[in-house]
Amino acid sequence: MSVGEESLRKEQVTIGLLGLGTVGRGVYRVLCDNGALITRRLGVPLEIKKILVRDLQKDRGLYIPPSLLTTNPSEVLDDPEIDIIVEVMGGMEPTLSYVLQGLRNGKSVITANKDMVAAYGRELFAAAQRTQRDFLFEASVAGGIPIIRVLKECLVANYIQELIGIVNGTTNYILSKMTLAKVDFAQALAEAQALGYAEQDPTNDIDGFDAARKMAILGSIAFNSRISLEDVYVEGIRNIKPADIQYAAELGYVIKLLGIAKNTPDGVDVRVHPALLPCTHPLAAVNDVFNAVFVKGDAVGEAMFFGRGAGELPTASAVVADIVYAARNLIHNVPGMLSCTCFEDRHLRPIEAVPNKYYLRLVVLDRPGVLAQIAFIFGEHEVSLASVIQKSAAEGKAEIVLVTHRVAEGNLRRALKLIGELPVVDAICSVIRVEGEED
Ligand code: NAP
Numbered sequence: 001m002s003v004g005e006e007s008l009r010k011e012q013v014t015i016g017l018l019g020l021g022t023v024g025r026g027v028y029r030v031l032c033d034n035g036a037l038i039t040r041r042l043g044v045p046l047e048i049k050k051i052l053v054r055d056l057q058k059d060r061g062l063y064i065p066p067s068l069l070t071t072n073p074s075e076v077l078d079d080p081e082i083d084i085i086v087e088v089m090g091g092m093e094p095t096l097s098y099v100l101q102g103l104r105n106g107k108s109v110i111t112a113n114k115d116m117v118a119a120y121g122r123e124l125f126a127a128a129q130r131t132q133r134d135f136l137f138e139a140s141v142a143g144g145i146p147i148i149r150v151l152k153e154c155l156v157a158n159y160i161q162e163l164i165g166i167v168n169g170t171t172n173y174i175l176s177k178m179t180l181a182k183v184d185f186a187q188a189l190a191e192a193q194a195l196g197y198a199e200q201d202p203t204n205d206i207d208g209f210d211a212a213r214k215m216a217i218l219g220s221i222a223f224n225s226r227i228s229l230e231d232v233y234v235e236g237i238r239n240i241k242p243a244d245i246q247y248a249a250e251l252g253y254v255i256k257l258l259g260i261a262k263n264t265p266d267g268v269d270v271r272v273h274p275a276l277l278p279c280t281h282p283l284a285a286v287n288d289v290f291n292a293v294f295v296k297g298d299a300v301g302e303a304m305f306f307g308r309g310a311g312e313l314p315t316a317s318a319v320v321a322d323i324v325y326a327a328r329n330l331i332h333n334v335p336g337m338l339s340c341t342c343f344e345d346r347h348l349r350p351i352e353a354v355p356n357k358y359y360l361r362l363v364v365l366d367r368p369g370v371l372a373q374i375a376f377i378f379g380e381h382e383v384s385l386a387s388v389i390q391k392s393a394a395e396g397k398a399e400i401v402l403v404t405h406r407v408a409e410g411n412l413r414r415a416l417k418l419i420g421e422l423p424v425v426d427a428i429c430s431v432i433r434v435e436g437e438e439d
């Protein structure tokens with residue numbers, strides 16, 4: 001045996017799956033269908049030994065040898081022959097306990113579970129560190145788009161200045177439908193549910209929580225500083241009206257639900273909210289259920305990563321890539337290499353301090369002097385207006401659209417509180433940030 005061959009002792013790498021739902025089935029399919037290619041690329045075969053499920057009798061839509069299935073977690077977690085555990089069960093418990101047990105038992109762990117990673121990343125990395133195994137979670141953000149490894153490895157030379165993502169396919173589908181098919185929110189949501197994109201209780205997606213978890217993960221990696229879910233400012237898309245989409249288009253913008261992570265001398269801010277994005281921005285053309293992440297690094301400049309953020313095979317593509325990465329480390333006897341990268345403790349910039357441009361839609365009384373009252377309050381709060389357009393007038397009321405210059409959010413909020421109390425103001429219908437353009 002030559003020196004090079006000495007370390008390549010393993011004849012196969014053995015895998016245990018926790019879960020065989022949408023993603024688990026995808027992983028099984030990819031490992032079967034592309035197994036020969038993956039074996040040649042890796043050097044040894046990957047072998048699935050056991051799969052934990054709840055229901056042994058369930059029709060899974062593909063043939064799985066019954067001997068592979070178990071309802072006993074110990075047959076996966078405690079089997080000394082299993083090298084890598086692939087957690088595609090979802091949820092928080094018992095999943096977290098299973099994953100920690102697997103790590104304690106010296107197994108590398110791959111997960112697609114953004115909820116668990118966003119909430120317990122620190123504990124999971126610490127557990128992986130103790131046994132020097134890999135804990136990898138590429139599929140937890142933006143499904144098939146390999147953005148985590150890109151940030152950790154391919155862009156490692158860069159200070160990341162900002163990262164803007166469309167990281168929720170359901171909301172991107174709904175906003176794309178509202179924009180392109182000119183339907184309202186309720187109709188677009190119903191279509192997303194009929195197509196299986198949105199769940200019956202769509203809160204997680206449409207109120208921005210799914211994207212917030214993904215942005216907590218991406219922000220932590222981009223800025224090397226732990227961003228917890230509570231650190232992420234979140235607004236969803238329930239209140240976006242067809243009128244806003246139409247007026248935004250007239251002004252040269254599209255409305256998208258964006259995940260935004262910015263690194264500034266005043267601190268980092270990570271947020272999820274709808275925003276007007278210039279039609280010329282690369283993310284503006286990302287429609288339907290597609291995801292994309294736009295990154296600015298000080299060396300690379302602008303880079304964008306685009307693809308499917310969910311689904312059986314795209315998500316499995318990312319999971320299997322993690323399996324192969326961890327398997328390589330095991331074959332070559334290398335301890336887990338992509339460990340926790342949160343070595344800083346960056347100050348978080350509160351949303352009130354974040355400067356933005358704003359799109360505002362108000363209904364006011366249609367009479368002389370109304371705009372002067374509004375402009376006066378804005379002036380007192382250092383809110384400078386870039387444009388004011390009267391859209392419609394009927395029954396003594398006018399709908400006006402204003403776009404501001406950049407101003408700290410706290411100033412805008414204080415001004416809008418006073419403006420909302422003016423007797424001449426009927427309603428402040430929409431306040432939407434404008435993103436993706438220079439001052
Ligand atoms: P899913 O279709 O609901 O599948 C979950 C699987 O886990 C099922 O096979 C289920 O068993 C099994 N399971 C759940 N709880 C269990 C328990 N306590 N004991 C044993 N087995 C249990 O879920 P999924 O859509 O594949 O998602 C899995 C994970 O991937 C989640 O964390 C999700 O956020 C993430 N993810 C999903 C997508 C996507 O496109 N679906 C994309 C990116 C990330 P039974 O089949 O017997 O019920």
Ligand code: HSE
Nearest residue numbers: 167168169170309310
């Ligand atoms: N529900 C998510 C989305 C997919 O709509 O993008 C899983 O993360």
